[in-house]
Amino acid sequence: xxxxxxxxxxxxxxxxxxxxxxxxxxxxxxxxxxxxxxxxxxxxxxxxxxxxxxxxxxxxxxx
Numbered sequence: 001x002x003x004x005x006x007x008x009x010x011x012x013x014x015x016x017x018x019x020x021x022x023x024x025x026x027x028x029x030x031x032x033x034x035x036x037x038x039x040x041x042x043x044x045x046x047x048x049x050x051x052x053x054x055x056x057x058x059x060x061x062x063x
Contacts, residue, residue: 021049 003011017040024044032039037053 017051018049020046022046 001011001013002009021042022044023042024046026041026043028041029038031037031053032041032050033052035053035055037055039053040049040051042049042051
């Protein structure tokens with residue numbers, strides 16, 4: 001997140017995506033469905049998960 005008062009003008013703000021899927025051995029963050037928002041794909045012993053990005057959350061409207 002951009003923050004003019006933080007060192008370098010930006011700060012890291014962690015956000016929980018899912019608390020049971022796990023990251024596993026493979027993680028991909030890219031725009032899979034070409035909607036302009038980053039999606040996350042992860043594969044672990046729990047299975048393969050796709051977390052579709054949310055345009056409202058990406059634009060800051062959900063905060």
